[in-house]
Amino acid sequence: MNQSADVADRIRQVIREHGHLPVDISTLDDETDLFQAGMTSHASVNLMLGLESAFDVEFPDAMLKRSVFQSVSAIKAALAQLQVAA
Amino acid sequence: MTVAVDRDQAFLAAIRRIAGEVAAPSADDVDRNARFPSETIEALRAEHAMSALIPEEYGGEEISFEAVAAACFELGRRCGASAMVFAMHQIQIASIVRHLNGSAWFEQYLRDVSRDQRLVASVTSEIGTGGDLGKSIAAVTPGAYGQATFEKQAPTVSYGAYADDLLTTLRRAPEAEPGDQVVVLTHREQFNLEQKGTWDPMGMRGTCSPGYTVRAEFPVEQVLPTPFSTVGTESMVPISHILWSHLWLGIATDAFDRARAFVRASAKARPDQLPPTAVRLSQLMSELSLLRAEVSTGLRDFSDASGDRESLTTMAMILRFNNLKIAASEQAPRVCQGAMNVCGIVGYKNDTPFSIGRHLRDTMSACLMVANERIHQTNASLLLIAKDV
Numbered sequence: 001m002n003q004s005a006d007v008a009d010r011i012r013q014v015i016r017e018h019g020h021l022p023v024d025i026s027t028l029d030d031e032t033d034l035f036q037a038g039m040t041s042h043a044s045v046n047l048m049l050g051l052e053s054a055f056d057v058e059f060p061d062a063m064l065k066r067s068v069f070q071s072v073s074a075i076k077a078a079l080a081q082l083q084v085a086a
Numbered sequence: 087m088t089v090a091v092d093r094d095q096a097f098l099a100a101i102r103r104i105a106g107e108v109a110a111p112s113a114d115d116v117d118r119n120a121r122f123p124s125e126t127i128e129a130l131r132a133e134h135a136m137s138a139l140i141p142e143e144y145g146g147e148e149i150s151f152e153a154v155a156a157a158c159f160e161l162g163r164r165c166g167a168s169a170m171v172f173a174m175h176q177i178q179i180a181s182i183v184r185h186l187n188g189s190a191w192f193e194q195y196l197r198d199v200s201r202d203q204r205l206v207a208s209v210t211s212e213i214g215t216g217g218d219l220g221k222s223i224a225a226v227t228p229g230a231y232g233q234a235t236f237e238k239q240a241p242t243v244s245y246g247a248y249a250d251d252l253l254t255t256l257r258r259a260p261e262a263e264p265g266d267q268v269v270v271l272t273h274r275e276q277f278n279l280e281q282k283g284t285w286d287p288m289g290m291r292g293t294c295s296p297g298y299t300v301r302a303e304f305p306v307e308q309v310l311p312t313p314f315s316t317v318g319t320e321s322m323v324p325i326s327h328i329l330w331s332h333l334w335l336g337i338a339t340d341a342f343d344r345a346r347a348f349v350r351a352s353a354k355a356r357p358d359q360l361p362p363t364a365v366r367l368s369q370l371m372s373e374l375s376l377l378r379a380e381v382s383t384g385l386r387d388f389s390d391a392s393g394d395r396e397s398l399t400t401m402a403m404i405l406r407f408n409n410l411k412i413a414a415s416e417q418a419p420r421v422c423q424g425a426m427n428v429c430g431i432v433g434y435k436n437d438t439p440f441s442i443g444r445h446l447r448d449t450m451s452a453c454l455m456v457a458n459e460r461i462h463q464t465n466a467s468l469l470l471i472a473k474d475v
Binding site: 037039064066 | 220221258262263264265266315319396397399400401402464467468470471472473474475
């Protein structure tokens with residue numbers, strides 16, 4: 001549970017640094033659509049790079065699509081799939 | 087299966103007939119006067135081509151996407167502007183068919199298109215967005231009694247003055263972010279077009295695409311249920327790039343055919359000698375075959391993904407169809423210019439059987455329709471993260 005919360009916090013930190021959201025990420029819950037909240041396609045690429053760096057992973061091409069990076073919980077699920085956030 | 091194949095073949099036979107008998111004879115007049123190719127569009131309506139991609143359950147012809155792409159090629163060989171109007175209409179219809187998501191209003195709309203052969207234009211570009219179709223300024227603005235309005239400054243609306251309906255991208259609501267877009271379908275009696283500026287371009291003159299301020303009032307049911315981020319990535323963008331590239335290939339193929347006819351005429355005049363232009367024609371054929379290969383593999387890759395539409399949203403696929411657009415839009419005018427080099431002065435003149443001017447001018451619009459520079463920027467960003475491209 002704590003570990004899971006920790007992963008979410010780290011994801012939120014990467015979003016804060018790279019997502020270029022017009023709102024503070026702390027005001028959004030884990031399910032909020034980041035694109036609807038104002039993340040651009042270009043910022044989403046920066047977010048993916050930031051996540052790869054922060055979690056020391058590489059997202060395979062099949063995961064490089066909008067839906068995988070749409071929310072904090074979607075990102076968490078993607079990282080879990082890569083066995084980072086088990 | 088056989089029924090579907092027969093249907094496709096009958097459809098393509100009708101398209102070839104219209105291309106040859108209606109579009110070709112009027113192509114020069116359409117081009118010279120920058121006028122809408124009404125006779126070609128009427129002939130297409132008579133063959134129910136406006137509902138080609140609509141499933142039978144909504145009264146449509148249920149023609150395969152591959153056959154519609156081939157139709158863009160066939161029309162492109164005879165009149166680039168007619169082919170572009172046809173292609174753009176099909177892009178809008180395909181986007182609605184693929185994303186209506188059970189909406190009763192849009193199901194009925196497709197039945198209306200099938201019955202009345204309505205022509206749909208699109209209003210996607212907007213002044214102030216820097217050419218980024220993924221952003222809007224104009225918004226769906228709620229009004230009373232389930233009505234909504236919008237006002238959009240469009241730098242170009244192709245055949246807007248001749249369309250029965252408009253498909254317009256807008257922000258979801260006045261407070262929505264620029265990338266939070268929806269698609270709205272409005273009828274002629276619901277929208278108003280205030281023309282901004284004139285239409286006297288270099289090529290694709292028959293598309294009649296001046297700028298407009300577009301204003302509309304409509305019931306909220308006319309907002310497509312699927313957000314534009316999905317509609318664009320899974321349908322509108324790849325389908326645009328495939329159908330456009332097919333018609334550009336058609337224009338380039340006709341330019342090549344004219345160059346070949348020119349060389350054959352020279353050869354017949356002196357059968358004992360290989361004309362000096364024959365080698366140039368051979369070089370041109372290899373340029374044309376590069377274009378043909380890219381266009382046909384682009385279509386094949388799209389067809390292969392038809393069982394898993396979400397796969398079109400991966401970066402590898404976005405890059406793939408962006409590259410199709412860039413490659414085809416650069417190669418098509420190159421082939422046309424090569425054809426002009428073969429034909430020489432008779433290709434340069436506008437009134438010979440070997441004239442290439444219209445082909446060259448029409449295909450030079452290709453790199454501007456969603457500017458290649460803008461697509462390269464997107465690709466450059468995606469290449470930072472995509473792995474297997």
